[in-house]
Amino acid sequence: MATRFVHSICGMCTFRCPITVEVRDGRVKHIWGNPHVTGGYNLCPRGAAGRAFEYDDERPQTPLLRDGARGSGRWKKAAWDEALDFVADKLAAIKEKHGAKALVMSDRGGPHREFHRTFFQAYGSPNYFNHHATCSNSVHNAHMSMTGLARNGVAYDYKRCKYLLSFGRNFLEAVGTGEAKNIIDLIERGTTFTHIDVRWTYTGSKATNLYVVKPGSDYAIASAMLHVLIKENLVNREFIADWVNGFDDLAAFARDYTPEFAEQASGMPADAIRRVARDMAEAAPSVLLYPGYMTAWGSNDYYLRRALYAINALLGTYEAPGGMVFPKGPGDVGVKIRQLTGQAPKPEESERFDGIGTTCHHLGKGWGMAQLLPKAILEEDPYPIRGYIAQRHDPLASLPDPAAFKQALEKLDILVSVDVNWSETAWNADVILPECTYLERTDNVIVRKGLKPRLALRQQAVEPRFDSRPRWWIYKQLAKRLGIDEFLPYETIEEEIDWQLEGTGYTHKDFEETGEIKLTDEEIWYDRKDGLKFKKRSGKIELQCDELTDCGVPCWAPYEAPPEFNGDKFRLITGKKAVHTQGRTTANNPLLHEITPENTIYIHTSRAKNLGLKTGDKITLTPEEEDKPQTGTLEVTDFIHPDAVFMLHGFGDTVPVRSRSFGKGVKNMQLSTGKLRQTVGGNCPLTDTFVQIAKA
Ligand SMILES: Nc1nc2c(c(=O)[nH]1)N[C@H]1C(S)=C(S)[C@@H](COP(=O)(O)OP(=O)(O)OC[C@H]3O[C@@H](n4cnc5c(=O)[nH]c(N)nc54)[C@H](O)[C@@H]3O)O[C@H]1N2
Numbered sequence: 001m002a003t004r005f006v007h008s009i010c011g012m013c014t015f016r017c018p019i020t021v022e023v024r025d026g027r028v029k030h031i032w033g034n035p036h037v038t039g040g041y042n043l044c045p046r047g048a049a050g051r052a053f054e055y056d057d058e059r060p061q062t063p064l065l066r067d068g069a070r071g072s073g074r075w076k077k078a079a080w081d082e083a084l085d086f087v088a089d090k091l092a093a094i095k096e097k098h099g100a101k102a103l104v105m106s107d108r109g110g111p112h113r114e115f116h117r118t119f120f121q122a123y124g125s126p127n128y129f130n131h132h133a134t135c136s137n138s139v140h141n142a143h144m145s146m147t148g149l150a151r152n153g154v155a156y157d158y159k160r161c162k163y164l165l166s167f168g169r170n171f172l173e174a175v176g177t178g179e180a181k182n183i184i185d186l187i188e189r190g191t192t193f194t195h196i197d198v199r200w201t202y203t204g205s206k207a208t209n210l211y212v213v214k215p216g217s218d219y220a221i222a223s224a225m226l227h228v229l230i231k232e233n234l235v236n237r238e239f240i241a242d243w244v245n246g247f248d249d250l251a252a253f254a255r256d257y258t259p260e261f262a263e264q265a266s267g268m269p270a271d272a273i274r275r276v277a278r279d280m281a282e283a284a285p286s287v288l289l290y291p292g293y294m295t296a297w298g299s300n301d302y303y304l305r306r307a308l309y310a311i312n313a314l315l316g317t318y319e320a321p322g323g324m325v326f327p328k329g330p331g332d333v334g335v336k337i338r339q340l341t342g343q344a345p346k347p348e349e350s351e352r353f354d355g356i357g358t359t360c361h362h363l364g365k366g367w368g369m370a371q372l373l374p375k376a377i378l379e380e381d382p383y384p385i386r387g388y389i390a391q392r393h394d395p396l397a398s399l400p401d402p403a404a405f406k407q408a409l410e411k412l413d414i415l416v417s418v419d420v421n422w423s424e425t426a427w428n429a430d431v432i433l434p435e436c437t438y439l440e441r442t443d444n445v446i447v448r449k450g451l452k453p454r455l456a457l458r459q460q461a462v463e464p465r466f467d468s469r470p471r472w473w474i475y476k477q478l479a480k481r482l483g484i485d486e487f488l489p490y491e492t493i494e495e496e497i498d499w500q501l502e503g504t505g506y507t508h509k510d511f512e513e514t515g516e517i518k519l520t521d522e523e524i525w526y527d528r529k530d531g532l533k534f535k536k537r538s539g540k541i542e543l544q545c546d547e548l549t550d551c552g553v554p555c556w557a558p559y560e561a562p563p564e565f566n567g568d569k570f571r572l573i574t575g576k577k578a579v580h581t582q583g584r585t586t587a588n589n590p591l592l593h594e595i596t597p598e599n600t601i602y603i604h605t606s607r608a609k610n611l612g613l614k615t616g617d618k619i620t621l622t623p624e625e626e627d628k629p630q631t632g633t634l635e636v637t638d639f640i641h642p643d644a645v646f647m648l649h650g651f652g653d654t655v656p657v658r659s660r661s662f663g664k665g666v667k668n669m670q671l672s673t674g675k676l677r678q679t680v681g682g683n684c685p686l687t688d689t690f691v692q693i694a695k696a
């Protein structure tokens with residue numbers, strides 16, 4: 001038996017962990033953590049279940065054209081030429097009739113976007129957006145507003161951290177393996193880890209201190225921490241003098257937010273708030289105040305995230321050992337990696353459908369606002385949108401109110417889904433272009449930024465099982481048909497990789513041995529006195545800035561208390577578990593489905609008692625604006641805040657051909673009616689969802 005080991009990149013979520021695929025006789029035998037990179041730790045359950053995904057037949061196996069009503073499940077199999085001709089003709093007609101901006105494209109973000117982003121830019125539309133409206137928009141835009149840096153414009157030096165504070169970052173269940181390993185090491189080293197959540201999680205159970213607070217009250221807590229740091233002069237005066245503008249405005253804002261005020265608002269004891277602020281100051285600058293990952297909680301997220309970054313700024317944690325460090329790239333070691341996205345010209349038609357850059361200037365164009373698409377399509381406001389390519393993105397599973405979203409999609413001339421699964425969006429599309437799985441394809445070179453930057457490559461481990469194609473091929477073929485393929489200068493993936501690496505002395509062959517190329521053995525640090533690279537006009541962190549106030553957006557907004565919850569009314573909180581990814585198809589993965597086949601509904605014992613409910617009861621959940629209840633199974637627990645009802649995200653599958661997950665559990669997104677709207681941070685206000693609970 002012939003066994004090979006292929007070093008590659010996991011694709012079961014977007015952490016892109018380094019993997020080694022054991023291939024025996026052309027089949028995946030097992031998937032390991034790549035020992036050359038990780039030093040031996042292994043994958044999360046989803047990463048290991050990649051093999052079950054690969055050998056599951058329940059995915060689109062050829063290009064498909066819709067052959068019945070939308071969502072009816074009637075499809076006509078098509079050859080690739082036929083499907084690509086069909087798509088290209090539609091895209092050409094849309095451009096001719098309505099202009100390029102009438103086409104929108106969304107994806108999952110990240111560094112594997114080169115091919116479709118370049119294609120889309122060459123087509124000439126400004127209307128690219130990604131999933132972040134329901135993920136990190138508010139934290140990203142908060143950081144941009146203060147530093148000009150993206151959310152991932154800083155990395156976290158867990159290894160040297162002396163105090164970790166997190167507001168709801170569920171490191172050990174919403175996992176990335178490398179980060180989870182760092183957190184476990186940190187806990188084992190005895191580092192103080194304070195965690196604030198609205199329920200007990202696995203992460204909370206491992207923390208040094210856990211505070212369960214009123215949902216939506218975190219901004220009061222963070223403001224009170226600012227209050228203590230400033231009032232007790234625990235801030236880093238030298239760092240502030242060198243790098244921070246607007247301190248006085250922030251101090252004026254924080255003056256009224258006493259720990260006692262925050263205790264009343266949140267339930268977190270005032271003494272504890274004081275102690276956390278003082279302990280952090282003691283450990284500073286080796287402190288990590290994690291600013292949040294999935295931050296699409298409520299309407300005031302933006303200010304919570306600004307407050308968290310402000311605490312980091314006042315404690316001087318930027319580029320400090322154990323703090324938030326600037327991730328270094330090839331440029332820092334004098335290496336230049338070419339990227340396709342720079343090749344196509346910027347679209348001439350620059351007015352975006354979501355208003356970013358025209359009516360709305362304080363938000364970044366890079367991520368967009370997916371939640372505004374339905375309104376733009378339905379009302380042709382600000383102009384008609386006629387085509388949509390969803391590339392590795394499932395808006396009908398990841399955005400609130402899928403019924404409203406679906407209604408808008410009906411108005412399109414074409415909806416294309418490029419997916420590896422039967423996603424909810426694929427099921428409702430006009431055309432499905434099946435991509436090869438991450439184990440069946442090679443992608444572009446990516447940069448792993450950090451203190452020691454590296455290059456990494458996803459490398460094909462096995463032959464495609466079905467009539468699917470890699471994304472580099474799909475977009476090259478579409479581009480050829482539209483006469484814009486000069487911007488994708490390759491015929492094979494090896495040519496593309498070597499084009500990216502030209503002038504570096506490396507070629508695609510250099511990834512074969514370990515899957516990565518190390519660009520340096522030494523850590524790179526910038527000089528904290530004069531070498532930090534903030535991207536605001538002043539070159540500093542701006543706690544107060546004209547760019548916001550000129551748009552009518554206050555830099556610091558007053559705390560607004562969330563409503564009271566009693567009787568049968570609850571605030572809907574959703575989240576992840578280590579065995580599933582998002583609203584996506586891991587619920588149908590044969591192995592992962594076996595571990596967690598459906599979600600249950602958690603409420604606090606005191607609330608259940610008042611409603612006469614007990615564990616195992618069938619209950620209905622009714623959304624605010626519609627009388628369409630869903631039914632689920634109740635779990636009564638002491639380990640959740642009484643205001644909240646919690647369920648795992650990603651269940652209640654509506655795609656019949658996913659035989660295992662179809663119809664199992666509750667689809668929380670259907671309860672979030674009326675949430676396809678913008679907040680000040682650009683995120684959807686997902687946890688501003690209120691539901692009524694009753695016995696079924
Ligand atoms: N209520 C609620 N809503 C949420 C969340 C929540 O916790 N609660 N989580 C939010 C978060 S944090 C995020 S990031 C978003 C995520 O939302 P999405 O980005 O839509 O989620 P994913 O499920 O990761 O991936 C989308 C699609 O990519 C497909 N896919 C996977 N691998 C490949 C591939 O290699 N090629 C192609 N072409 N397609 C592929 C999957 O089959 C899936 O259909 O959802 C958000 N929505």
Ligand SMILES: Nc1nc2c(c(=O)[nH]1)N[C@H]1C(S)=C(S)[C@@H](COP(=O)(O)OP(=O)(O)OC[C@H]3O[C@@H](n4cnc5c(=O)[nH]c(N)nc54)[C@H](O)[C@@H]3O)O[C@H]1N2
Nearest residue numbers: 168169170174175196197215216294575576577578581582
């Ligand atoms: N297994 C697994 N791991 C994943 C993913 C996955 O789908 N599955 N997705 C990845 C992605 S894309 C992302 S963005 C990250 C998300 O990582 P996280 O943001 O850590 O994860 P979530 O589960 O979305 O939600 C985090 C927590 O927020 C808490 N919370 C909700 N409202 C409040 C509040 O008002 N205050 C406080 N303090 N806490 C609150 C919830 O109780 C929940 O425990 O996970 C990544 N890792």
Ligand code: SF4
Nearest residue numbers: 010013016017044047
């Ligand atoms: S966290 Fe798990 S699923 Fe995500 S990339 Fe890493 S191993 Fe794969």
Ligand SMILES: [Mo]
Nearest residue numbers: 134135136294
């Ligand atoms: Mo996310």
